[in-house]
Amino acid sequence: MSEEGQNVRFEQVALPHLGAAYNLARWLVRNDEDAEDIVQEAFLRAFKFFGGYRGGESRTWLLTIVRNTCYSWLQRNRARELTDSLDETQEDLAVDFASPESVLMKSVDARVVREALDGLPIEFREVMVMREMEELSYKEIALIADLPIGTVMSRLARGRKRLHSMLADRTNLKTNARGGAAS
Amino acid sequence: MMCQETGMLIHALADRELDLVKSIELETHLQQCPSCAQTQQEIRGLKSLLNDSELRHVPTKSFEKRLRAVLSEEVKEGSASRVNWWRWSYAGISLVALLLVVWVVVGTLNRQSSGELIAQEVVSSHVRSLMAQHLTDVPSSDQHTVKPWFDGKLDFSPPVKDLTQQGFVLTGGRLDYIESRPVAAIVYQRRQHPINVFVWPARDQAKTAVQASVRQGYNLIRWTSAGMEWWAISDLNLAELQQLTQLLQQ
Numbered sequence: 010m011s012e013e014g015q016n017v018r019f020e021q022v023a024l025p026h027l028g029a030a031y032n033l034a035r036w037l038v039r040n041d042e043d044a045e046d047i048v049q050e051a052f053l054r055a056f057k058f059f060g061g062y063r064g065g066e067s068r069t070w071l072l073t074i075v076r077n078t079c080y081s082w083l084q085r086n087r088a089r090e091l092t093d094s095l096d097e098t099q100e101d102l103a104v105d106f107a108s109p110e111s112v113l114m115k116s117v118d119a120r121v122v123r124e125a126l127d128g129l130p131i132e133f134r135e136v137m138v139m140r141e142m143e144e145l146s147y148k149e150i151a152l153i154a155d156l157p158i159g160t161v162m163s164r165l166a167r168g169r170k171r172l173h174s175m176l177a178d179r180t181n182l183k184t185n186a187r188g189g190a191a192s
Numbered sequence: 193m194m195c196q197e198t199g200m201l202i203h204a205l206a207d208r209e210l211d212l213v214k215s216i217e218l219e220t221h222l223q224q225c226p227s228c229a230q231t232q233q234e235i236r237g238l239k240s241l242l243n244d245s246e247l248r249h250v251p252t253k254s255f256e257k258r259l260r261a262v263l264s265e266e267v268k269e270g271s272a273s274r275v276n277w278w279r280w281s282y283a284g285i286s287l288v289a290l291l292l293v294v295w296v297v298v299g300t301l302n303r304q305s306s307g308e309l310i311a312q313e314v315v316s317s318h319v320r321s322l323m324a325q326h327l328t329d330v331p332s333s334d335q336h337t338v339k340p341w342f343d344g345k346l347d348f349s350p351p352v353k354d355l356t357q358q359g360f361v362l363t364g365g366r367l368d369y370i371e372s373r374p375v376a377a378i379v380y381q382r383r384q385h386p387i388n389v390f391v392w393p394a395r396d397q398a399k400t401a402v403q404a405s406v407r408q409g410y411n412l413i414r415w416t417s418a419g420m421e422w423w424a425i426s427d428l429n430l431a432e433l434q435q436l437t438q439l440l441q442q
């Protein structure tokens with residue numbers, strides 16, 4: 010293949026995933042400017058490694074590079090966010106969803122959801138973003154995050170549980186505050 | 193299925209990652225267990241909350257523009273450096289090819305001219321040996337006298353053959369100097385014709401074919417065998433000189 014062909018091909022392969030790349034980076038570092046820098050760095054890296062790209066799922070390939078770039082950036086700039094060691098002990102996953110203050114989720118404001126998700130440890134945040142927003146399969150997430158599929162599943166389950174209880178608390182607070190103001 | 197078993201499976205079901213058999217088992221349980229069914233509802237609600245385009249972070253147009261510019265710059269640079277690399281490697285390959293051709297040509301010329309030079313030296317030595325009445329240092333028809341005489345005078349032991357029976361009378365040996373080294377000259381006589389046979393270790397160990405030539409009226413025959421370079425020269429006719437060379441090669 011000619012050089013020109015390869016360059017055109019890189020842009021064709023990588024640029025369609027800019028949205029997914031930026032979304033993931035932005036959710037991981039939680040800041041617009043940093044996310045932009047990281048995505049740019051990741052694309053340049055991807056271009057450098059493009060010779061090693063052998064077809065296949067280009068989105069998974071690119072997101073792997075984006076995620077790695079995010080983690081090395083965080084390691085350099087905000088190592089503290091990564092050192093919060095994750096308690097991997099099994100929580101009881103079945104209960105607690107059906108709590109009495111169970112909320113009708115559809116009524117929750119997107120801003121509240123965003124804040125709650127931002128508040129989750131990065132390990133949960135990333136699998137949830139990849140699963141719910143990018144609609145990646147467990148297998149793809151496992152590849153990108155370099156995790157066993159079982160860990161992907163348990164992180165998703167636990168992340169959802171945490172997010173659910175955070176949202177339940179907030180909506181209750183809001184409801185209580187409103188109730189308080191009315192009385 | 194029990195509630196305790198539904199833990200992660202209920203998420204996998206919501207994510208459509210559960211195989212058919214497990215899905216059916218779980219669905220059956222969900223129909224009978226309000227608590228698990230409630231959990232399923234909450235998970236679905238949560239999923240739809242997160243799958244909201246409002247939550248997605250979208251790159252700004254200006255960032256996209258900037259990224260495209262940076263990429264095309266990088267692509268240009270990258271291909272430029274690769275093109276340069278190719279140019280350099282082409283230049284390198286051409287240079288190597290050129291040097292190879294020069295080396296081969298010069299080598300061939302050298303070999304030819306070194307052959308020429310030796311032939312000239314052989315003729316001169318032959319003529320000088322006749323003019324100066326200095327044909328032999330050790331006049332003897334006995335090969336067992338001639339051969340040992342060279343010991344200590346040369347760094348090799350020249351083969352000396354008695355060919356009197358075949359009509360080539362050994363008349364002696366002499367030291368000579370050809371191709372910048374001392375060589376053995378073994379002198380035979382055929383009727384009235386003196387024959388100088390020059391011998392020295394060949395530089396190139398490969399055996400080369402017998403080459404005959406005529407210079408200044410003298411017949412020259414050169415060959416290599418057993419790691420030795422041989423030159424026979426005489427005013428004898430070529431046929432008889434060839435006969436000698438064949439005898440020497442045996």
